[in-house]
Amino acid sequence: MNVEVMVEGRRAPGEEPPKWTDDAEVDGFVDDVMRGLRCRPREIPCKYLYDQRGSELFNAICEVEEYYPTRTEMALIAAQLDAIADFVGPGATLVDLGAGNGEKTGMLLDRLEGLRAWVPVDISPVELRRCARRMKRRFPKLTVAPVCADYTGEWQLPATGPGRRVFAFPGSTIGNFSPEEARWFLRSLAEKAGPGGGLLVGVDLHKDRRILEAAYNDAAGVTAEFNKNLLRRINRECGADFRLESFVHQAVYDEEERRIEMRLRSTEEQALWCGGEQFWFDPGEFIVTEHSYKYTIEAFAALAEDAMWRVRGVWTDRRQYFSVWALEAAPEVTGTGR
Ligand SMILES: C[S@@+](CC[C@H](N)C(=O)[O-])C[C@H]1O[C@@H](n2cnc3c(N)ncnc32)[C@H](O)[C@@H]1O
Structure with missing residues (x-):
């Protein structure tokens, strides 16, 4: 799975540009399917x-009428662009987990001051390649460093130099984990972000x-x-x-x-x-x-706190269908931010 996208933009003199990481051969598909078909429930x-x-x-x-999460989350992001940009801060690296078509973080990119790099991470190689190319065309000066990986397994972030690391996890994809798995996953992200690192996460609400x-x-x-x-x-x-x-x-x-x-x-x-x-x-x-x-605001706040994140902001729509959270990794996090 070789992907020829290698794009560069702002980086410190002498620093290696981030490279495409293509270690995400989704091996294990046949084994996982067989195991899944043998168990009950399948x-x-x-x-x-x-x-x-x-x-x-x-x-x-x-795009379908009934699927409110995408529209609602995009409207929340659009309404909070300044607050989100403040939260991310200058000179950050934005890591977009399960980036998909990248449209949601795309809304933010030209608002973020001195963004060091945008790192879309996705398991779907063709979608990732398309999204990386599209974003590079839209923001020619931006360093785009796509990583094709399964974020539930072992994966490495490309070196993007100093600066705050902020994860974005939109699309209510966090809901695909059980609460226990989500706690574990968020905890591992806090380690990857390092103390003071950030996480913007979209969470669908119980209704x-x-x-x-x-x-x-x-x-x-x-x-x-x-x-x-x-x-x-x-x-x-x-x-x-x-x-x-x-x-x-x-x-x-x-x-x-x-x-x-x-x-x-x-x-x-x-x-x-x-x-x-x-x-x-x-x-x-x-x-x-x-x-x-699906979560209540209280339940997700407790989960995030338990996973070593501190709530810095939460935005919901008038109907309370969806929520977008700004979280900061606790000072006690021991990870190096790698
Ligand atoms: C619900 S979609 C959200 C897409 C986009 N972020 C949005 O908000 O519209 C989930 C995305 O995560 C990716 N994905 C799902 N499981 C993944 C995994 N284990 N590792 C990496 N990417 C994954 C999918 O390929 C898909 O692009």
Whole structure:
């Protein structure tokens, strides 16, 4: 997976320009799928939804009427550009986790004073390459240092020199972790940021289940297509023979767990092959393909504090659908910021 994007902009004299890191061969896909199909409930990690087509379909989901998170988060960012720029401060490196098409952080880039580098990190190589190129065209002087990596595994940030490190994690992607996993992940980010480092994170809020279920079961069927695309990918990459017409997309809100559970439900009794093994499905049996946890302001504040972040700002919309947080890594964090 060689990506030729190597872009440079402001950097100190004699400093090496940041390089493209392409260590994110998503190995383990077949193993993870087989393991997921063997367990009960059957479950496949949601990071695999994002092959090239999956990333394109996610961008299309952001446009559907019922999917309020993207519009709401963008409106919050647009309304708080000055406050966010103040929080990031001058001369920072902005690391965009799960950058996708990069549009949300793109709104910020020309507001940030003396930005040292923008580091989009994503598991989806084609989407990452497109977004890096687009941003470089838009901001020719900006150092763009894309990293194709699975941020749940071992990954390295490129050296971008001194200056504050600020992570951006928009899109309510934090909701794909269980609260326990999110605590662990945020804690590891605090170490990577180092004491005083920053994190801007978009968090979807607990609300009426009808709004949530509509958002993940849009009438045009774009989310269904996004979900079923995983079966296409499994057929292609795992030697499987899923028949897409015998699975339906379903997203249900579990009020107790406060999470959307996205499923692919078998409509009939069937046997299918995957990776040389046969799997049986009863009618109604399903594979979980994504969780999206929803928070209250209090619950997320407590989680962030527990993970060594201090809340410096939180912005929500009038309906309290979504929230954007500015967090600062606690002085006790021991990480070097690498
Ligand atoms: C919900 S989308 C959000 C995209 C964008 N940040 C936004 O706010 O619209 C999640 C993004 O994270 C990426 N992603 C998901 N899991 C990942 C992982 N484990 N490591 C790196 N990127 C991941 C996906 O490829 C996708 O671009």
